[in-house]
Amino acid sequence: MKLNYVASFISGLLFGAGLVVSGMANPQRVRGFLDIGGAFDPTLAFVMMGALLIMALAWRTQKKLSHPLFSTSFEIPKTMPVDWRLISGAILFGVGWGLAGLCPGPALVGLVLAPKKAILFVGAMILGMGLYRWVEQRLFSKSLNQN
Amino acid sequence: MMEIWNRAQPLQGFTGGMMIGAACALMLVLLGRIAGVSGLLARALKLTYPPALDPLALVFILGLTLGGLFINQIIGSVEVIYPNEDLILISAGLLVGFGARLGSGCTSGHGVCGLSRLSLRSIFATGIFMLSGFVTVALMRSLGLSS
Numbered sequence: 001m002k003l004n005y006v007a008s009f010i011s012g013l014l015f016g017a018g019l020v021v022s023g024m025a026n027p028q029r030v031r032g033f034l035d036i037g038g039a040f041d042p043t044l045a046f047v048m049m050g051a052l053l054i055m056a057l058a059w060r061t062q063k064k065l066s067h068p069l070f071s072t073s074f075e076i077p078k079t080m081p082v083d084w085r086l087i088s089g090a091i092l093f094g095v096g097w098g099l100a101g102l103c104p105g106p107a108l109v110g111l112v113l114a115p116k117k118a119i120l121f122v123g124a125m126i127l128g129m130g131l132y133r134w135v136e137q138r139l140f141s142k143s144l145n146q147n
Numbered sequence: 148m149m150e151i152w153n154r155a156q157p158l159q160g161f162t163g164g165m166m167i168g169a170a171c172a173l174m175l176v177l178l179g180r181i182a183g184v185s186g187l188l189a190r191a192l193k194l195t196y197p198p199a200l201d202p203l204a205l206v207f208i209l210g211l212t213l214g215g216l217f218i219n220q221i222i223g224s225v226e227v228i229y230p231n232e233d234l235i236l237i238s239a240g241l242l243v244g245f246g247a248r249l250g251s252g253c254t255s256g257h258g259v260c261g262l263s264r265l266s267l268r269s270i271f272a273t274g275i276f277m278l279s280g281f282v283t284v285a286l287m288r289s290l291g292l293s294s
Contacts, residue, residue, distance in 0.1 A: 012210020089250020
């Protein structure tokens with residue numbers, strides 16, 4: 001078995017375990033963070049602090065590497081301007097996130113923790129991604145080819 | 148004020164957050180990739196345009212789901228409270244899936260990997276989806292809608 005598959009699997013395991021340990025696999029807790037006027041729960045802020053601390057160190061390490069340890073090159077998004085797609089996508093995402101208290105990672109973990117409920121969200125989320133691909137193909141393919 | 152800290156789990160949040168950060172760090176340093184769950188899920192399911200096979204993404208998504216399962220067995224079943232209304236789960240899923248793809252990322256890609264890199268697009272996206280989430284929850288509260 002290739003090392004890059006092992007690395008990706010272990011990273012996934014750690015991510016999923018972190019979501020459960022942090023309480024972020026519980027939609028009620030995530031919704032609590034967004035509910036400032038109600039039953040506010042600040043836990044998500046502590047999750048962000050822990051994650052950002054480690055990732056800030058990882059970016060510093062990344063700058064010193066000529067290539068990733070198990071791969072030939074970094075696949076990192078280039079610097080792009082803030083555009084209407086980013087803004088409208090974030091608005092829509094936030095509405096869905098607020099409605100259910102779920103984002104993609106916790107929803108996938110939900111498939112094993114609360115399968116009957118999570119499958120509805122995950123099914124709809126995949127449909128939403130497919131719908132976006134359809135729109136992207138129809139509307140944006142010209143502008144993509146120009147780049 | 149005190150009841151907020153009765154609900155919150157700062158230590159678990161911070162610990163789980165560091166695990167999530169470490170998972171993203173492994174993806175970056177070992178494989179040179181951004182551990183954004185929405186992007187990896189779309190690639191795992193070939194829901195990108197143009198479509199491309201991405202087995203590493205599929206392995207990550209499998210690991211993520213299994214990681215949640217394993218840790219839940221180890222630390223004992225964690226509390227997960229999902230919205231009662233199936234219609235809310237389905238509409239939220241559609242918005243999260245479509246919005247994350249349109250906005251090029253979700254809580255992990257923009258919120259953890261992008262923010263820690265001080266990417267302007269990620270700072271905007273994270274600020275906007277948080278604001279949008281706050282507004283959504285506040286509106287639901289004022290309309291008397293519970294999830």
